[in-house]
Amino acid sequence: MKRYLLIILFCIIASCESEKTNDAVQLTAKDILGNPDYLAMSYGGYRYPDAGVEPAIDQLKEDMKLLSAIGIKMLRTYKVHKPQAINLLKAIDELKQEDPNFEMYVMLGAWIDCKNAWTDQEPAHNEESEANAAQILVATYLANQYPDIVKAIAVGNEAMVKWAATYYVEPWIILKWVNHLQNLKQQGKLPKSLWITSSDNFASWGGGGEEYHVEDLNNLIKAVDFISMHTYPMHDTHYQPDYWLNxxxxxxxxxLERIETxxxxxxEYAINQYNNVKRYMESLGVNKPIHIGETGWASVSSDHYGPNGSKACDEYKEALYYKHMRDWTxxxxxSCFYFEGFDEPWKGGSDPGNSEKHFGLFTVDGKAKYVLWNEVDKGTFKGLxxxxxxxxxxxxxxxxxxxxxxxVPPTKAEWEANQKME
Known part of the structure; x- marks a missing residue:
């Protein structure tokens, strides 16, 4: 716990450099989410294989200018126990001071774990980590310190989906913290316009198996201001490949026509998962916004999605998926918090071809992937x-x-032959 208390102290010290005045009318999450003039992106700014090397303020500003240049005005972060999220808010604040017309808003993530997560002890999924309270406390503080930037808080990232076996929690734990934040809003201790959600897999929101259809989830759906759901057709080219092999x-x-088909x-696979969540929500008599909290398509894979697997990952398919998801949403x-702006080499272990390292629209060293070639031609990134x-x-x-x-995606026979070789 000492580490988290130090982080809170760091937040307070770092944020007390200037008092903010917010006399101007501010946009709210209700204004931003679902507005095509405010495109959304999931953001991680780590540039090295060691995630302990934090991006500097100037590097965060560099990224913000690049994302802003392609129309991104809403970001999603994941956790507050590392300086990146705190420094990101500071970087955006400084950019706004340098240019009053600069716009960037944030859905701030509070990471949630079960007890014994990421340890050699058995995870206790129906109990929570003591670190969760510190995540919520810091997120609350930052939302109050930067109300002109933080427009939503997401309690947990894929924290309820059962394949997250090392850390997932039962829905009552997410519900507890969502209710806590909603109560703070009612007490005037958080901006009333701040939207509260959890960002999780479509199945966790009731769009999958019946094992998720529990009363605590139903109450959570009623408690959040909107649903932030994840959908990954790319991963399911391996795990649920029937649609891909059809x-x-x-x-x-x-x-080329086969690839485009x-x-x-x-x-359509992603849309179907969205519709499944929507149907479940409506079956509870609830009608709230649903936004895509995360989706993406990797450009490289040496694992399940590469030449010896589903043959899903390359820059051409990534570009098609990005366009399809932007057009549909x-x-x-x-809103679609597309995953993600920049490749992150710390992910996915030591294999440089692991797909988790290659979801960005930009490479680590600043090359624009095929999806952004037209923007390079137009001079969008001139001077950046x-x-x-x-x-x-x-x-x-x-x-x-x-x-x-x-x-070209494999036929079923080709797929089965590859599976036998593994």
């Missing part, structure tokens, strides 16, 4: 840089070279 309508099509199916009036590098295209902008790494 050859219906593929006969006579070119390889598969990616349209990925979009913008047309439907949803990352890691000391101007923004250039991956593959030196040679489309033919990029397409050499693009593979």
């Amino acid at each position: 050859q219906e309508g593929m006969a006579g099509k070119t390889d 598969a990616m349209l199916r990925a979009k 913008n047309e439907t009036g949803l 840089s990352r890691h000391g590098n101007p923004i250039t295209k991956t593959y030196n902008g040679v489309f033919k070279d990029m397409m050499e790494d693009v593979e």
Whole structure:
């Protein structure tokens, strides 16, 4: 607990440098979420294999300018027990002072664990970590310190989904902290316009198996201001591959047409998961906004999603998925906290080809992946840089070279043959 108390002290000291005045009318989460003029993105700014190397304020500012240049105005963070989230708010605040027209808002994440999470002891999923209270306390403080930036708090990240076996909690724990924050709003100890949610897998919100359909989840759905649900068709090209292997309508099509058909199916797969959550919510007599708290598509994979697996990951498919998700959510009036802005090399272990390292629209050293090549051509990133590098295209902008790494999704027979070889 001492570590968390030190973090709280750090927050207070770092934030007391200036008193804020918020006389101007401020946008709220209700104004921002679902507004296509305020695109959303999940954000992690770690640039090194060691996540203990925190991004500096200037590096965070660099990232904010790049994301702002492509229309991102709402970010999602994950935890407050590392300085990144605190420094990010400070960086945004400084950018706003430097340029009154600069806009960037945040859904602040409070990380939630069960007791014994990430230890050699058996996780106790129906008990909570003592660190949770500190996460909520710091998130509350930051929301009050930066009300012009923090517009929502998400209690937990994939904290209820049962495949998160090392740390998941039962829904009553999330409900407890959501109710706590809602009570603070009612008492005037948090801005009343601040929206409270939890950001979790679609199944955790009732869109999957009946094992999730419990009374505590039902009460949680009633307690949050909106549902923040995750959907990952890319992962399910391995775990639930039937939609990906479907050859219906593929006969006579070119390889490119087959890829594009598969990616349209990925979009429909995500929409179906959204609709499942919506149906479950409405079955409870509840009608609240649902936004996509996380979705994405990796550009590289040496694991399940690569050449010897589902052949899902490359920059071409990533670009198609990004466009499909932006088109659907913008047309439907949803926010999509797309995962993610920048590759993060600390994720996924020591294998440099692990897909978890390659979900960004930008590489670590500032190359724009295919999804952003048009923005490079338009001069969107003129004068901007990352890691000391101007923004250039991956593959030196040679489309033919990029397409050499693009593979057609396998047939069922090809898939089964690959599975036998593993």
